[in-house]
Amino acid sequence: xxxxxxxxxxxxVDRQLEAYNNQDIDAFAATYSExxxxxxxxxxxFKGKQALIERYGKKFSSLSYLHASSLTRxxxxxxxxxxxxxxxxxxxxxxxxHSVKVVAAYEVKDCLICKVTFMG
Numbered sequence: 001x002x003x004x005x006x007x008x009x010x011x012x013v014d015r016q017l018e019a020y021n022n023q024d025i026d027a028f029a030a031t032y033s034e035x036x037x038x039x040x041x042x043x044x045x046f047k048g049k050q051a052l053i054e055r056y057g058k059k060f061s062s063l064s065y066l067h068a069s070s071l072t073r074x075x076x077x078x079x080x081x082x083x084x085x086x087x088x089x090x091x092x093x094x095x096x097x098h099s100v101k102v103v104a105a106y107e108v109k110d111c112l113i114c115k116v117t118f119m120g
Contacts, residue, residue: 002075003077005078006075006076006077008108008111009075009077009078009080009106009108010073010075010080012031012108012111012112013031013080013082013106013108013113015027015031016028016032016113017068017069017070019031020056020066021066021067023060023061023063024060025053025056025057025060028056029049029052029053029056031112031113032049032052032112032113032114033049033109033110033112033113033114034048035047035048035049035114036048036049036052036112036113036114036115036116037114037115037116038052038115038116039115039116039117039118040117040118040119041117041118041119062090063090064089064090064091064092064093065087065088065089065094065096066086066087066088066089067086067087067088068084068085068087069084070082070083070084071083071084071085071101078107078108078109079105079106079107079108080105080106080108081103081104081105081106082103082106083101083102083103084101084102084103084104085099085100085101086099086100086101086102100120101120102118102119102120103118103119103120104116104117104118104119105117105119
């Protein structure tokens with residue numbers, strides 16, 4: 001059983017994942033805070049919702065298929081860690097031509113994702 005805070009954290013990350021899989025940049029961006037920070041390991045890759053929209057909008061529009069799923073999940077309060085499998089295709093047939101496993105650590109504040117750290 002999850003606490004109310006944990007369920008809120010799960011819900012926003014799940015909405016973000018659904019929007020990612022639907023390649024819906026507006027719904028995806030709506031799950032993030034204005035000053036979101038995205039890290040790769042310990043390195044800040046970009047900050048701010050506008051940078052997120054530009055980066056992911058380009059990714060969404062360039063792929064014929066995109067799908068990420070949680071393989072394993074840990075949630076504690078405002079923090080959620082997913083071991084994710086992300087698959088994509090640049091082919092018209094939508095045949096998967098790229099697959100990667102990553103660990104994504106999400107921090108949620110005020111019902112929005114404020115920080116993501118990707119590892120792997």
